Amino acid sequence: MKQARSKTVDIDHARVSSDLIDWFLQNARDLPWRRTLDPYAIWVSEIMLQQTQVKTVIPYWEHWMKQLPTVARLAAAKEETLLKLWEGLGYYSRVRNLQKAAREIVNDGGGTFPEQPEAIRALPGVGRYTSGAIASIAFNQPEPILDGNVIRVLSRVFAVAGDPKEKQVNERLWALAKELVVRTKAGVANVKVGALVFAGQRAALNQGMMELGATVCLPTKPECERCPLRGHCRARVAGKTGLYPQSAKRAKSSARWFQAFVVTKAGKFLIRRRDEGLVNSGFWEFPGAEVADANADPSKAFRELFGWTPDQIEAFGQLRHSITRYRFHQSVHRVEWPVRRRMRLPESEWVTLEEIRRRPFYSPQLRLLKELE
């Protein structure tokens, strides 16, 4: 009896690389950080793009680069300025690490952005992916990158079995990314394509893989017919693109409940600054607390925060958002503060709506602010 043999493809790394680079140079989206080879500007874009979509990042990055165009300006910026520039992007440890790293570059490196991958990697907030991205995109070094888009492309082209989050599988994907980039010649430096500029072929290869994953090799419906790697791709040839990457199902998210209070007195609002050591520290918020469930009594939460119970607590609205494995439900209440009663909440201030707009607020609080406006 004849045995069924699955179709396989011999992969020529140099061809994969050159086909991808040719395609990328003709199809690269015009993104503002692709118009520069300034490692500082590329670094800021890479940090902003972690966990955040390109279209969201563009206006943030443009505004940031106008306000803080150099490492030295970032190193010297006030915390409140930084938080305001990052307001709404979330994952705020990113912006704190940016400034820590900028201060190291200014104090230890005389303000010159490091070029060697190890030195880039040693900066606060810079991991394996980001150091590879900066080293390759700004300096055309043969350093690999591996993000969600690249994982998808490599898993399919090389038909990599197993969950990419598992260490062994992840290391295999890093090794494939490394092999592709080290087999790619440096090529002509600083290639201009319209307004865009690429440091060389290695830069274009890495950016091309990310671009392919973001625009063609899509998670549920890869557009193989217009893919430059269709002739190399083992998953496509086997008709099994849906099987890769073989990510394990995510754990179910769990719900958490919060109550927030919009407290007003004579036309002003009570806000407080989050303490050092807390998530979102340094940002302002409407005071609130985590509660047991959706049925928790708001007057109890109010009393625990402020030490007294108001006669009237008015329901104002409900907000929902999700972060990583949590679904947050926030019920918001309005309370009028008696003019003569003293306020003892630490780090709090009575401010107008105009003043609130000048202070940095973190993402879910911004939505509450919009509701108020």
Ligand code: SF4
């Ligand atoms: S051929 Fe299809 S599955 Fe393979 S890399 Fe291209 S788009 Fe992705």
